[in-house]
Amino acid sequence: NAGVMQNPRHLVRRRGQEARLRCSPMKGHSHVYWYRQLPEEGLKFMVYLQKENIIDESGMPKERFSAEFPKEGPSILRIQQVVRGDSAAYFCASSPSGGDGSNQPQHFGDGTRLSIL
Amino acid sequence: GNSVTQMEGPVTLSEEAFLTINCTYTATGYPSLFWYVQYPGEGLQLLLKATKADDKGSNKGFEATYRKETTSFHLEKGSVQVSDSAVYFCALGGSQAGTALIFGKGTTLSVSS
Numbered sequence: 488n489a490g491v492m493q494n495p496r497h498l499v500r501r502r503g504q505e506a507r508l509r510c511s512p513m514k515g516h517s518h519v520y521w522y523r524q525l526p527e528e529g530l531k532f533m534v535y536l537q538k539e540n541i542i543d544e545s546g547m548p549k550e551r552f553s554a555e556f557p558k559e560g561p562s563i564l565r566i567q568q569v570v571r572g573d574s575a576a577y578f579c580a581s582s583p584s585g586g587d588g589s590n591q592p593q594h595f596g597d598g599t600r601l602s603i604l
Numbered sequence: 605g606n607s608v609t610q611m612e613g614p615v616t617l618s619e620e621a622f623l624t625i626n627c628t629y630t631a632t633g634y635p636s637l638f639w640y641v642q643y644p645g646e647g648l649q650l651l652l653k654a655t656k657a658d659d660k661g662s663n664k665g666f667e668a669t670y671r672k673e674t675t676s677f678h679l680e681k682g683s684v685q686v687s688d689s690a691v692y693f694c695a696l697g698g699s700q701a702g703t704a705l706i707f708g709k710g711t712t713l714s715v716s717s
Binding site: 491493518520522527528529530531532535537542543546578580592593594595596597598 | 640649
């Protein structure tokens with residue numbers, strides 16, 4: 488009965504490298520969300536995906552950040568050419584589809600803590 | 605736009621004290637309201653929720669009532685334990701599937717024995 492699985496738990500990158508964060512949603516969940524948590528801040532929404540589709544990326548920076556949720560495999564959040572300001576905890580959440588289209592509670596993974604040297 | 609404001613912490617209490625963490629919101633329509641708890645080094649866990657006005661969410665001794673007239677969703681617990689020490693987040697979500705959550709900044713609770 489696994490929950491939302493994120494890996495790695497900790498990731499260290501040097502400026503200019505790429506960071507790739509993975510998220511496997513809970514079994515039976517078709518909605519995936521990515522949030523970013525800066526120190527002393529609440530979580531900020533980045534992007535919402537369903538299988539093979541980006542539904543809402545209004546919280547995603549326009550450059551260097553991308554996300555996907557392929558038909559097979561986990562969702563990936565990719566950050567290219569990382570900078571110090573990208574240091575944060577990145578959380579993935581998933582939710583099932585409400586049969587009536589209603590909002591369902593989101594279940595969170597333990598996050599990936601990204602540190603940029 | 606939609607927003608959530610929660611009281612600043614840290615909140616420091618002795619074991620068995622009464623807890624209130626204030627949360628107010630601004631929203632259009634009929635949002636759902638949530639409290640999440642985050643223990644050190646972990647992700648957020650859903651603590652309780654309410655989906656319409658006057659609903660009371662409750663779990664593990666915590667309660668919160670969705671008050672539309674005061675746009676509030678204050679978290680309360682009658683007798684806190686050391687194990688309740690964590691960061692508590694109030695969040696707002698739309699009524700439709702796939703709506704992103706809007707979080708408050710979080711309130712750190714520290715309970716001492």
